[in-house]
Amino acid sequence: MTPVKLGVPELQAYMQSHQIPGEIVALNVPTPTVESAAIAANTQVNQIIKSILFLVGDEPVLAIACGLSNIDRRAIADLCGVGKKRVKLASPEAVLEISGYEVGAMPPFGHRQPLKTVIDRKVLGYPDAYAGGGAENALVHLNPQDLLRATGGVVLDMLE
Numbered sequence: 001m002t003p004v005k006l007g008v009p010e011l012q013a014y015m016q017s018h019q020i021p022g023e024i025v026a027l028n029v030p031t032p033t034v035e036s037a038a039i040a041a042n043t044q045v046n047q048i049i050k051s052i053l054f055l056v057g058d059e060p061v062l063a064i065a066c067g068l069s070n071i072d073r074r075a076i077a078d079l080c081g082v083g084k085k086r087v088k089l090a091s092p093e094a095v096l097e098i099s100g101y102e103v104g105a106m107p108p109f110g111h112r113q114p115l116k117t118v119i120d121r122k123v124l125g126y127p128d129a130y131a132g133g134g135a136e137n138a139l140v141h142l143n144p145q146d147l148l149r150a151t152g153g154v155v156l157d158m159l160e
Helices: 008-017 034-041 073-080 092-099 121-125 144-151
Strands: 023-026 049-056 059-066 087-089 116-120 129-132 138-142 154-156
Touching (some): 008 023, 008 138, 034 138, 049 073, 049 092, 059 092, 059 121, 059 144, 073 154, 116 121, 121 144, 129 144, 138 144
Parallel strands (some): 059 116, 116 154
Antiparallel strands (some): 023 138, 049 059, 049 087, 129 138
16 A cells, blocks of 8 residues: 655644744755755755665664765664664655655655654754755755754764
């Protein structure tokens, strides 16, 4: 059975009910990549925050990082007390099932279930940023400190 997809209305409701400051920005173009999102939002690629779902064994872990940076799976493995080979990128099907959102539209919070979240330290170095907004043509514009509060994430140096 295909899980019900969550979208912009569910994300907006989550932000309101959890009093998360920020706004969902509707765009005229899809933003499936960091580069396309930066162009659409008229910002730098490092101010685009990507939310990547990993599976550590059977446990989902959401990693949040800036722009085009590569996430070092070893940092996640160390945090979870496992070997690097136990940290796998979740498939698009698993991302939809676990988070409720499709790859390329997944926000950093408001998922189907609470997710253990790790945030790269560099994300917090910007006064504002854009993250997945629940649809391929939507972004959430927010302060990274509000993102940290909303996710309860662990701040980690996790770039390669």
